[in-house]
Amino acid sequence: MNNIAITLHNFIIENFGIDINLSLAISYFLIALIFWSFLGVIGGLLTFLERRVAGRIQSRIGPNRVGPQGIFQMLADGIKLVLKEDLIPALADKPLFRMAPYLCVIGVFSALVVIPFSSDIVVADLNVGVLYALAITTMVVMGILMGSWASNNKWSLLGGLRSAAQIVSYEIPAALSVLSIVLITGSLSMQDIIRAQGAWPHQWFFFHNPGTFVAFFIFFTSALAENNRVPFDIPEAESELVAGYNTEYSGMRFSFFFLAEFANVFIISSLAVIFFFGGWQIPHFLISENHIITNIIMIANFLFKTFVFIFIVLWLRWTLPRLRVDQLMTMCWKYLIPISFICLCITASFVLFFGGKSMIAVFIGRITQ
Amino acid sequence: MEKRDHIETREEYRTKENEVQEWSAYQKLSDNVLFTSLDKILNLGRANSLWYLLFGTACCAIELMQTGGPRADLDRFGSVFRPTPRQCDLIIIAGTVTLKMASRIKILYDQMPEPKYVISMGSCANCGGLFDLGYSVLRGIDKVIPVDVYVPGCPPRPEALTEGLLVLQQKVKNEKFLVKEKKSI
Numbered sequence: 024m025n026n027i028a029i030t031l032h033n034f035i036i037e038n039f040g041i042d043i044n045l046s047l048a049i050s051y052f053l054i055a056l057i058f059w060s061f062l063g064v065i066g067g068l069l070t071f072l073e074r075r076v077a078g079r080i081q082s083r084i085g086p087n088r089v090g091p092q093g094i095f096q097m098l099a100d101g102i103k104l105v106l107k108e109d110l111i112p113a114l115a116d117k118p119l120f121r122m123a124p125y126l127c128v129i130g131v132f133s134a135l136v137v138i139p140f141s142s143d144i145v146v147a148d149l150n151v152g153v154l155y156a157l158a159i160t161t162m163v164v165m166g167i168l169m170g171s172w173a174s175n176n177k178w179s180l181l182g183g184l185r186s187a188a189q190i191v192s193y194e195i196p197a198a199l200s201v202l203s204i205v206l207i208t209g210s211l212s213m214q215d216i217i218r219a220q221g222a223w224p225h226q227w228f229f230f231h232n233p234g235t236f237v238a239f240f241i242f243f244t245s246a247l248a249e250n251n252r253v254p255f256d257i258p259e260a261e262s263e264l265v266a267g268y269n270t271e272y273s274g275m276r277f278s279f280f281f282l283a284e285f286a287n288v289f290i291i292s293s294l295a296v297i298f299f300f301g302g303w304q305i306p307h308f309l310i311s312e313n314h315i316i317t318n319i320i321m322i323a324n325f326l327f328k329t330f331v332f333i334f335i336v337l338w339l340r341w342t343l344p345r346l347r348v349d350q351l352m353t354m355c356w357k358y359l360i361p362i363s364f365i366c367l368c369i370t371a372s373f374v375l376f377f378g379g380k381s382m383i384a385v386f387i388g389r390i391t392q
Numbered sequence: 393m394e395k396r397d398h399i400e401t402r403e404e405y406r407t408k409e410n411e412v413q414e415w416s417a418y419q420k421l422s423d424n425v426l427f428t429s430l431d432k433i434l435n436l437g438r439a440n441s442l443w444y445l446l447f448g449t450a451c452c453a454i455e456l457m458q459t460g461g462p463r464a465d466l467d468r469f470g471s472v473f474r475p476t477p478r479q480c481d482l483i484i485i486a487g488t489v490t491l492k493m494a495s496r497i498k499i500l501y502d503q504m505p506e507p508k509y510v511i512s513m514g515s516c517a518n519c520g521g522l523f524d525l526g527y528s529v530l531r532g533i534d535k536v537i538p539v540d541v542y543v544p545g546c547p548p549r550p551e552a553l554t555e556g557l558l559v560l561q562q563k564v565k566n567e568k569f570l571v572k573e574k575k576s577i
């Protein structure tokens with residue numbers, strides 16, 4: 024099993040010769056620290072990126088005063104949010120109010136455990152990776168609902184209830200569309216799913232068969248909705264509910280919600296890349312003898328693809344108007360779920376008749392016969 | 393009984409002396425290299441992320457929207473709007489304040505967490521302006537909440553409001569955040 028923490032553990036054991044349990048604890052702690060701070064930085068960077076992209080789209084400039092091209096804007100925001108007064112409303116349910124942002128952050132950041140950056144760099148390649156990723160990100164809804172209820176504010180509560188309905192509904196099409204991928208690979212492990220694909224577009228699951236082709240769009244739409252992003256941002260609709268579930272949150276607690284949302288953008292983009300676009304797979308001629316260089320190329324490839332999807336998410340946010348609540352529910356229950364079932368059936372028949380070969384492989388096989 | 397307002401007893405004199413000593417200690421501490429440079433960094437961070445409340449009372453709000461728009465982009469200076477007062481550092485009073493609205497503005501201001509700043513935009517918010525003689529108009533928002541920067545004009549152009557924000561940034565940068573200044577001895 025390729026596990027970066029175990030590799031580090033072996034390294035520590037060989038070089039420092041300390042107790043096995045202690046070394047395990049140290050290596051897992053270090054890896055957790057590295058990955059969490061990585062996602063924290065990515066989340067902060069995305070706030071800056073979003074504002075710059077928004078600026079471009081609205082023919083503005085966006086933040087450009089702090090550091091070169093405003094790259095340190097997130098530091099300025101961070102400093103300010105830490106220094107702000109931590110305000111807890113008098114009538115709020117204080118323990119729940121305090122706990123809610125942490126639940127959100129934990130839910131999103133824990134999904135990073137199963138996301139493989141290269142063939143070697145993954146915190147834990149769980150054999151139920153897909154299930155884990157889908158399940159743990161749902162913890163966000165608990166945080167949102169808890170925070171909205173504890174705020175004792177009508178706008179918050181409305182936002183929280185909308186969010187709960189939305190996330191729970193959209194979990195179903197997301198899971199169903201991923202299920203067609205699982206049908207092809209026969210494994211729930213992220214690494215197995217990536218290894219079943221190739222570096223070139225015709226080897227990706229996106230082009231595997233018509234079922235997966237449509238399933239990608241369903242997955243991406245429902246992932247956006249689960250993340251409460253525009254066009255599905257009714258939980259924090261500014262024109263209806265003041266700021267939705269985080270109306271009463273100020274300072275650092277608010278920034279935790281913010282960070283969770285932007286980290287979630289990274290998570291859903293990377294999940295889309297892993298399931299449908301070949302993950303870290305690189306062409307054969309790029310795999311060199313040097314293990315480290317190969318890994319770096321894989322990570323670069325993975326992050327490049329992920330950032331393309333992040334850009335698409337930001338692009339959608341500043342292009343599309345917001346859906347109404349009933350339209351949102353109609354879209355999920357009447358359209359996305361039946362279509363994802365059909366996709367599942369198409370993929371299943373493809374796997375049954377062509378033995379798991381992709382559409383293009385079958386086509387080329389017919390021609391060359 | 394004669395009034396003893398200006399005559400100091402011995403004890404009063406001593407406490408005053410102590411206060412003076414404390415004050416000089418404060419000054420020494422606040423002029424310390426470490427504190428000043430840390431203060432500078434923190435103030436830079438605070439000044440460059442003044443989020444303002446999505447709030448306008450009258451026609452100046454149209455200019456406020458323009459200031460957020462493409463020509464005079466407030467986002468360049470790190471200022472974005474937030475819809476809820478809990479996440480704001482700055483409230484821009486844009487337009488005439490009626491007596492009925494004044495109490496609401498007070499509530500909004502009180503809901504903002506510290507440190508918070510106020511820009512009074514336009515003549516009406518500054519002093520009543522055109523509607524000065526109206527029976528229902530508050531003559532200046534500074535009668536209700538403390539104002540940091542007054543932007544004159546009827547209405548002020550987006551450039552003027554941007555200038556107001558820059559002046560406020562200067563004010564924030566020159567504040568002492570870590571060591572509180574003593575107001576009086």
